[in-house]
Amino acid sequence: MATPTMHDWLNQHGDYLYRFALARLRDPHQAEDVVQETFLAAIKSPNFAEQSAPRTWLTGILKHKIIDVMRKSVREVAASDLMSDEDANMDEFFDEKGHWAEPPLAWDMPEGVLEQKQFLGVLQTCMEKLPAKAAQIFLLRDVQETDNDEICKELNISATNAWVMLYRARMGLRKCIEINWLSN
Amino acid sequence: MLDCKQTSQLISQSLDRSLTLRERFALKLHLFICKKCTQFSQHLQTLRVALKTMVSSIESNNSIEMSSATKQRISTYLEGKI
Numbered sequence: 357m358a359t360p361t362m363h364d365w366l367n368q369h370g371d372y373l374y375r376f377a378l379a380r381l382r383d384p385h386q387a388e389d390v391v392q393e394t395f396l397a398a399i400k401s402p403n404f405a406e407q408s409a410p411r412t413w414l415t416g417i418l419k420h421k422i423i424d425v426m427r428k429s430v431r432e433v434a435a436s437d438l439m440s441d442e443d444a445n446m447d448e449f450f451d452e453k454g455h456w457a458e459p460p461l462a463w464d465m466p467e468g469v470l471e472q473k474q475f476l477g478v479l480q481t482c483m484e485k486l487p488a489k490a491a492q493i494f495l496l497r498d499v500q501e502t503d504n505d506e507i508c509k510e511l512n513i514s515a516t517n518a519w520v521m522l523y524r525a526r527m528g529l530r531k532c533i534e535i536n537w538l539s540n
Numbered sequence: 541m542l543d544c545k546q547t548s549q550l551i552s553q554s555l556d557r558s559l560t561l562r563e564r565f566a567l568k569l570h571l572f573i574c575k576k577c578t579q580f581s582q583h584l585q586t587l588r589v590a591l592k593t594m595v596s597s598i599e600s601n602n603s604i605e606m607s608s609a610t611k612q613r614i615s616t617y618l619e620g621k622i
Contacts, residue, residue, distance in 0.1 A: 367611075375600075399622060450544065459579075463579070476597060483591075483594075529587060
């Protein structure tokens with residue numbers, strides 16, 4: 357009987373899958389949707405009954421569902437937003453001669469600070485300030501360590517677009533952390 | 541000679557692709573004389589580690605869960621699909 361197993365799996369792995377998705381998509385509704393789609397794909401799979409490590413198997417499906425969501429949201433970005441011009445909108449960071457408008461400061465990073473609640477709080481807040489698409493690509497690249505070629509293929513964008521989006525995300529995030537964390 | 545803006549772009553791209561020999565040389569040269577860009581480079585490394593830490597802290601945070609209403613909704617949805 358497939359139904360009880362599926363219910364068991366939902367109870368045993370649903371919250372884990374939800375957290376996995378939430379950490380990458382950052383949107384609770386999107387995260388719930390991909391979890392639902394993952395279970396749907398799972399029960400429709402002919403391999404459903406044979407899984408000895410369901411969590412690993414489900415997480416594998418979930419990763420693809422997450423990329424699907426990211427692909428859709430990146431496509432929704434107007435072509436003009438997809439930064440045809442590498443230099444657009446970076447004026448706040450550099451002067452006309454290409455010098456730092458506000459030079460990066462020295463970060464004093466005591467041992468273990470990255471695990472501290474306070475720092476993680478600032479990081480979360482700063483991630484939330486990034487445009488959603490930039491943040492998602494950023495997570496795909498820097499956390500999943502998805503290969504850049506694969507990102508471009510999956511998201512159907514050019515390599516240059518990906519570099520520019522990642523660059524902007526990193527610039528914005530770095531600045532935000534410098535302002536909000538170091539000032540504390 | 542690269543300016544800081546170009547340098548920051550190359551530093552970011554070095555995390556996403558292999559730089560050419562010429563780019564690597566130009567980058568090294570700039571970093572040798574520019575403390576600001578050296579700091580920027582270190583910050584990007586730190587951010588990468590910090591993001592991984594953030595994601596794993598969300599993944600392992602057992603207090604984050606779907607509401608029972610949501611689970612019920614998913615359950616009902618799946619029932620309808622079997």
